[in-house]
Amino acid sequence: MTMYNKNKLSLSASFNYRDGGEYHDYRDYNSFPNEFWITRQAFKREYKRLNSVLGLQYAATANWTFGFQYIANTNNAKANRITKSSVYQYENSNPFNEILSEVNASQKPKFNSLNLFNEIKLDSLGKKINVNLDYFNYVNFDTRPYEGTSVRKIPFNIQYFNGINNNQQSTNNFSGKVDIELPTTWANWSTGGKISVSKTENYITAFNSGLVTTLNPDLPQINNQYHYDENVQALYVSGNKKINDQFEAQIGLRMEAIQTKSHSGNRNQSIDNKYTKLFPSINLSYSANKNSTYRFSYSKRIARPNFAELNPNLTYVTPFLSVEGNQVLRPYFVDNFEFFYTYKKLETKLYHSLENDVFNQVGLPYLETSNIRLIYKNIFDIRRYGISQTFTFDKLNWWNSINTLNINYSTAKTTDLMATVANGFTSFFTTNNDFNLNKPQTLLFNFSFDYYMFGNYGIDKIKPFTSTSLALQYLLLGKDLKITLKATDVFKTDRFRFTSIVNGVHRSSDYYFDTRMFQLAINYKFGSKKVNVKKRQTGNEDERARTGN
Numbered sequence: 001m002t003m004y005n006k007n008k009l010s011l012s013a014s015f016n017y018r019d020g021g022e023y024h025d026y027r028d029y030n031s032f033p034n035e036f037w038i039t040r041q042a043f044k045r046e047y048k049r050l051n052s053v054l055g056l057q058y059a060a061t062a063n064w065t066f067g068f069q070y071i072a073n074t075n076n077a078k079a080n081r082i083t084k085s086s087v088y089q090y091e092n093s094n095p096f097n098e099i100l101s102e103v104n105a106s107q108k109p110k111f112n113s114l115n116l117f118n119e120i121k122l123d124s125l126g127k128k129i130n131v132n133l134d135y136f137n138y139v140n141f142d143t144r145p146y147e148g149t150s151v152r153k154i155p156f157n158i159q160y161f162n163g164i165n166n167n168q169q170s171t172n173n174f175s176g177k178v179d180i181e182l183p184t185t186w187a188n189w190s191t192g193g194k195i196s197v198s199k200t201e202n203y204i205t206a207f208n209s210g211l212v213t214t215l216n217p218d219l220p221q222i223n224n225q226y227h228y229d230e231n232v233q234a235l236y237v238s239g240n241k242k243i244n245d246q247f248e249a250q251i252g253l254r255m256e257a258i259q260t261k262s263h264s265g266n267r268n269q270s271i272d273n274k275y276t277k278l279f280p281s282i283n284l285s286y287s288a289n290k291n292s293t294y295r296f297s298y299s300k301r302i303a304r305p306n307f308a309e310l311n312p313n314l315t316y317v318t319p320f321l322s323v324e325g326n327q328v329l330r331p332y333f334v335d336n337f338e339f340f341y342t343y344k345k346l347e348t349k350l351y352h353s354l355e356n357d358v359f360n361q362v363g364l365p366y367l368e369t370s371n372i373r374l375i376y377k378n379i380f381d382i383r384r385y386g387i388s389q390t391f392t393f394d395k396l397n398w399w400n401s402i403n404t405l406n407i408n409y410s411t412a413k414t415t416d417l418m419a420t421v422a423n424g425f426t427s428f429f430t431t432n433n434d435f436n437l438n439k440p441q442t443l444l445f446n447f448s449f450d451y452y453m454f455g456n457y458g459i460d461k462i463k464p465f466t467s468t469s470l471a472l473q474y475l476l477l478g479k480d481l482k483i484t485l486k487a488t489d490v491f492k493t494d495r496f497r498f499t500s501i502v503n504g505v506h507r508s509s510d511y512y513f514d515t516r517m518f519q520l521a522i523n524y525k526f527g528s529k530k531v532n533v534k535k536r537q538t539g540n541e542d543e544r545a546r547t548g549n
Contacts, residue, residue, distance in 0.1 A: 132539030177539030
């Protein structure tokens with residue numbers, strides 16, 4: 001990060017390059033009526049990522065500041081996925097069929113974003129207007145060739161398969177956002193609005209041979225196009241009022257109108273959706289005395305699918321296992337109620353949440369063919385009731401500890417899916433501890449531990465797992481130089497293990513996402529400590545996140 005600040009002009013720039021890789025291990029056990037399938041996928045990816053940010057800010061007058069921020073991200077990733085499925089009959093301990101597949105994927109996503117901002121101060125009391133104009137373009141070319149064999153033991157028979165899937169995606173987003181802050185002697189108000197226009201185009205070419213005795217080397221591909229347009233208009237207003245020394249209230253209301261249109265060329269199918277929703281929020285706080293505080297909050301929010309999850313592109317891992325998005329995927333809505341009681345260093349939280357029309361990736365098994373189709377669907381509603389207890393220990397100047405125990409009970413109801421719901425308790429414990437190892441506080445140590453005891457979510461029963469992280473930091477040269485050693489998931493115990501029953505097929509899964517790593521970081525701050533270029537948020541943060549940037 002470089003910074004420059006002189007007179008009215010401020011400049012900032014940062015560059016980050018990362019050359020790395022990751023390994024994921026997926027194991028699935030599927031019990032079909034007449035067959036038992038054990039499938040293991042070993043996924044390796046290597047990537048080269050470059051991130052750069054350039055910002056300029058100019059104070060034209062004492063009340064007007066404007067500037068821009070440009071972000072560019074590039075990534076070149078190559079992945080290899082080796083999949084082996086062993087198929088058993090229940091009366092035999094040896095597999096009668098083995099399917100081996102290899103997928104080699106290449107992805108080259110590029111992201112460019114430009115933000116123009118204006119900040120206008122209206123008076124000396126804090127009234128001001130912020131105007132953000134944003135544009136980003138996200139392009140990704142993804143190619144996934146695969147091939148493999150299916151070998152039956154008795155009678156011996158070998159079949160082959162191969163295929164390819166190419167997807168060129170382009171997403172453009174234009175947005176404008178206005179935020180107005182209006183503090184008054186009676187209350188502090190804020191209001192504003194946003195318009196966002198997103199257009200996504202996917203050009204897909206694919207070929208899948210299925211099981212054949214002789215491979216076709218030409219890979220004759222079928223073309224398809226998928227387009228998705230999304231327009232969002234939003235208005236909001238919120239107010240904060242400190243009624244007296246004990247009571248404070250904050251209320252808000254957001255209105256959002258959305259129009260979407262998706263079109264799949266091959267299916268010749270267009271889907272239009274329009275809706276307008278209100279998203280209220282309220283936060284009430286009461287301080288009974290210096291040791292006790294009560295707080296109640298309610299909020300409603302929306303969770304939208306990523307642009308890739310909406311793409312109906314179909315990718316085969318083997319002839320029996322495929323992955324695809326879903327163009328009819330809908331956003332889901334969450335109502336969250338929370339009540340807090342804080343006494344000194346102890347905080348108790350009671351909460352209740354309603355998640356309606358939740359989408360997730362689900363494995364749809366087909367009993368006749370033993371195929372499994374991994375697809376994103378809106379599949380369940382969830383009701384959750386819980387309590388959490390957080391205790392902060394800071395009685396020693398060399399040790400600070402934050403500890404949380406959370407227990408909740410949830411019920412689920414499936415929609416458009418034949419599955420067994422996972423009703424029951426979920427519980428987890430976390431502890432985060434900071435230690436000062438010397439008197440000048442230049443040698444610091446952190447220990448954190450997470451223990452997920454048991455859980456239920458939707459249709460999945462989740463098994464226990466833990467994660468342990470350690471960090472050691474040494475501060476030098478007046479604390480301008482920081483050397484940090486960090487290790488996460490030290491014992492390689494952060495594994496996602498779950499079971500579910502869909503269409504009468506029991507599935508047990510064990511997934512490891514390569515969370516264990518060791519990191520060395522060296523950070524040095526040079527130049528004047530008075531130089532500080534404010535980091536600004538763009539007006540299209542939500543849309544950017546849906547592209548993975």
